[in-house]
Amino acid sequence: MKQSESTLHPRWLLAAPHRAMFFPGAVQLLLAMLPWAAEMVARLTGQSLPWAWPPAWWHALLALYGIFPFFIFGFLLTAMPRWQGYGDLPTGIFVRPWALLIAGWGGVYASLLLPALRLPGMVVVFAGWAWLLVMMAPIAFRAGNGRLHAVPAWLATLAGLMGWCAWMGFAATGDGAWGRAAVELGVWGFLLPVFFTVSHRMIPFFSSAVLSDYVAFRPPWALFMMLGAALGHGLLVLLGESQLTWLVDLPAAGLAVFLTVRWGLVRSFEVHLLAMLHLGFMWLGLALALFGVQSLAAWQGNALLGLAPLHALVIGMFTVTALGMVSRVTLGHSGQALTADPMTWRLCWAVQAVAVLRIVGELWLAAQSALLVLAVLGWLVVFGFWAKRYMPVYLRPRADGRPG
Template identity: 50%
Template sequence: MAVSSPLAAGHPLFFAPHRAMFLSGTVMLVVVFFLWAVEIAARATILPSLGWVLPPGWAHVLLTVGGAFPFFVFGFLMTAMPRWQGMGEIAASRWLVSWRLLALGWAAAIAGLWFGPLLAVGLAIVLYGWMRLAAVLWTVAFRSRPDPLHARAAWWGVAGGGLSIFAWLVFALGGGAGWARVGIEAGVWWFLLPVFFSVCHRMVPFFSSNIIPGYVIVRPRWALWLMLGASFVHGALGMVELDGWRWVVDLPAGLVALWLGIRWRPVAAQRVRLLGMLHIGFAWLSIALLLCAAQAVASQFGWHGLGLAPLHALGLGFFGSIWLGMVSRVTLGHSGRPLAADRLTWSLFLALQAVVLLRILADVAPAVLSPLLMLAAVVGWLSILVVWALRYLPIYLRPRADGRPG
């Protein structure tokens, strides 16, 4: 009897957008951090570096922020946003070609790290696929009712991500280093932070209200607008190299994130692990923003001792923790499985918190220790990704456990 290919039409991988997107994003995360582990190992030893055509740090940000995380963003928004807006599911015909474009484009872009011309080709393909997906989400987000606040905020984040890819493309075509800076700043502050915060602002209080007795939802619109505005200004100041003034927006944004995190009752949320993960992950946002503010103020006096610690508190702490908690939740819930984190998933999450602390320590440690601590952190994170992938990726290749579509 013939066995159908995993890429054949009608395979469970394509039953819902999050399946193909999450699988591709996970594979890319593993590939990207394997490459980064090799690069960090070369720094910590006498091994040769990977010889990329881009500075290694830039390549790392490009592949992580612009490459891996967007698969999860699109997979989540394509699945959740229609529900927010009271619409039916998005047909595969509207996203499948774009998913293939993203996968093909990033495969070419990764090869382009060694063969320069392919980098621009890959980024052009990615940008086209990105624009197609943004166009689909536009038709969902820009509806008069129900309340489109979070859908539109997330969409503008997606638009910021498209601008980041465009800036990277201009750089790959011969633009100056300033375009790479725009790509980095827009990717983190105009794309990922707006999308992640918009999702948390909507979903964390909602999930909590279903678990915690007597829970009162605290979700002020002004907090969302303040965070989005602060994130935009932070990125813009970075683009024009006025990093020392970022504290003006980072300090109030960090205090608002701290206030929200407390009002959302994180201690009570720990009775359910999947919910507790989201609260712990959100706590990293206030830590990261307050570290950013401290770093900006210190830089006015010529002190730069925090290095990339604020960025890693944001990227690995906030984005990474919310990724693990939210993607695990969506994967379980949309596969007909119980919404409960098993011991392995919870252990991986706790291990991630240790990795975040280790990576931050590497940024402030003496120079002789920093490479070894960085290597330990990246190996730890890569191990978490591999184990998580072995646990969850097979789910995307099987029909729902409850027999329902999706």
């Protein structure tokens, strides 16, 4: 039964951890890209903005650490206890660390105008993130079959906190080495391990639930191989050996393509909400192949592809997968049918079009400025529509009357 608009109320945000985390995550999808959109438009028109930090650093900070952690925490606080046989977390246990994350990010954004707030805001975010890690640790490490995925997800989130510490080092010293370490830890130590771990567990599970004669396939060796490749890539880059990452990128790309086929990308189109997850995972093989080609070229003394591989990974895999997973959790935990409506399905394809625009912008240098503007404006349009569709759900009671 459709809920009336009059039932919208902020109190429902704290009824479940996914509500509390997904709502600011949806805000971040838009807020994190607004400064970059302003920078891209300024460049296109030949103007400059008064950044206290170089704008590329701000973009990396907001894109990698602003958007995804809220969605990751919302998902893990909902799913990890179930993986480990705990059931749902007690109501309200997450509220204080959540409030710290909100307050800290408020300080980070305010520091765009008042730079003195940057480091204090980061410290508050650190406190909220660390609190959540401490809260999840006994769940993640509890003995049981769920630990196969819970422990890597928890460790990756710890690596994300280490990356956040690197950002704090950059804020305190201005040394770009800290910023570079933060980016590598964020991509290869945090986001890729989390997204692959969740995909390894959930894509076969969801597929087996809705596709007939589907046999779930999630061998532990595939999980460990991809986690090793991610950490190996990040370590090689941090050691200044990025021209050798093809040694891990190309085998990992082969594994990703194998799993894309084995998990049934083509069959997944029978159920659009499921296909969104498969499409997000499909981008992993492409991104890793691009990283491998780029590294091989560097090994031969050539520079190719620019930031195309990174954006294939971040916009293609991370963002499309997050769109599918967050939409699914939102629908399922609000008592609605697990069905992607036509708009959600179109937005899934639109995000991939944004990824293509951003990748082409690295390859077609003559049109780069215009393509980057189109990509960031496309992002804002896509997630503006997505937020309009899904954010009100977090402010309403469940459609089926159940708690949560």
